[in-house]
Amino acid sequence: MSVPPPQSLGSGIHLIPAPLPYESPPWVNTYAVESNGGLLLIDCGTDWEPGREAIRQGFDYLGLEESAVHTLVVSHLHPDHVGMSARLVGEWGCRFVMHERAANLVDSYNDSPGYMSRLKRIASTHGIPDPITNPATHVERPYYMPLIEPPDHLVRDGDTIDLGDGRSLHVVHTPGHEPAHISLRDSRTGILFSGDHILPRISPVIMYDLDLGDVLGDYLASLQRLIAMEVGVTYPAHGTLIDQGDERARQILLHHDRRLLDMAELVRSEDTTAWQVMLKSFRPNLDPLQSRLAFLETISHLEHLKLTGRIRDETRDEKVIYRA
Numbered sequence: 001m002s003v004p005p006p007q008s009l010g011s012g013i014h015l016i017p018a019p020l021p022y023e024s025p026p027w028v029n030t031y032a033v034e035s036n037g038g039l040l041l042i043d044c045g046t047d048w049e050p051g052r053e054a055i056r057q058g059f060d061y062l063g064l065e066e067s068a069v070h071t072l073v074v075s076h077l078h079p080d081h082v083g084m085s086a087r088l089v090g091e092w093g094c095r096f097v098m099h100e101r102a103a104n105l106v107d108s109y110n111d112s113p114g115y116m117s118r119l120k121r122i123a124s125t126h127g128i129p130d131p132i133t134n135p136a137t138h139v140e141r142p143y144y145m146p147l148i149e150p151p152d153h154l155v156r157d158g159d160t161i162d163l164g165d166g167r168s169l170h171v172v173h174t175p176g177h178e179p180a181h182i183s184l185r186d187s188r189t190g191i192l193f194s195g196d197h198i199l200p201r202i203s204p205v206i207m208y209d210l211d212l213g214d215v216l217g218d219y220l221a222s223l224q225r226l227i228a229m230e231v232g233v234t235y236p237a238h239g240t241l242i243d244q245g246d247e248r249a250r251q252i253l254l255h256h257d258r259r260l261l262d263m264a265e266l267v268r269s270e271d272t273t274a275w276q277v278m279l280k281s282f283r284p285n286l287d288p289l290q291s292r293l294a295f296l297e298t299i300s301h302l303e304h305l306k307l308t309g310r311i312r313d314e315t316r317d318e319k320v321i322y323r324a
């Protein structure tokens with residue numbers, strides 16, 4: 001899929017799509033917002049030349065100056081959003097803003113061997129056959145994901161980022177897809193910059209990890225917040241713009257409700273591991289990355305069912321078995 005051209009969206013907001021080294025999603029939407037006589041950039045993509053070049057050319061095409069960027073805000077700690085932050089902050093000398101939870105999570109973002117060993121532990125307790133050699137648990141740090149620096153300015157839910165002229169971005173903490181995830185609501189237009197929290201056609205992956213608690217529960221609560229806020233026009237980090245953000249949040253809630261019902265049913269029919277539930281819930285022949293994501297998403301669903309009292313678990317031979 002080819003990357004769409006940059007465009008000005010009105011109200012001082014400019015969209016600059018930057019290609020990603022993935023098949024899906026093929027690009028990330030970065031947004032340059034006119035602010036206090038300069039520019040604020042939301043998200044920046046992975047650190048590779050085509051992405052850097054797209055930002056350079058996008059600014060040129062739209063008549064914007066990179067030297068005017070005083071702030072980079074990143075929605076969450078995934079490489080397709082924060083990957084190029086160290087390079088851009090170094091080149092531009094700009095402020096780097098993220099949610100306060102990112103301050104502690106940068107270390108684990110930078111620690112690939114640590115992630116790999118957590119993943120192998122999760123894999124063996126949740127029933128992946130041959131967890132040490134299974135390609136689904138093998139992660140290598142890609143070249144486009146260099147180590148990053150922590151943000152130098154932290155925000156929390158309810159904070160505002162001043163844009164000048166009485167206009168601001170209102171910070172909405174929307175954990176679930178990633179614990180430090182924020183969405184930003186423009187006080188002038190009501191537009192929501194949703195990062196990966198809601199996306200137009202796909203439902204963002206909700207990945208289980210050790211020590212994060214009920215990530216799916218966090219995610220569903222973050223969707224409910226958008227519904228309560230009656231969010232309208234939404235500018236997501238991937239894909240096309242969304243007309244009605246609260247409606248999209250409802251659709252994604254429904255998708256998870258259905259999946260929870262189906263998985264609870266599978267557990268009721270027989271005692272099972274997360275890996276077995278994953279094999280029955282997703283299409284066959286997933287590649288190793290897709291299998292890993294589907295596996296972690298399955299655990300987040302089963303843990304949510306357990307923590308809300310709908311199923312139980314027990315440990316047999318060092319494996320977590322879910323049961324009615």
Ligand SMILES: [Zn+2]
Nearest residue numbers: 076078177196
């Ligand atoms: Zn993400």
Ligand SMILES: [Zn+2]
Nearest residue numbers: 078080196237
């Ligand atoms: Zn993303």
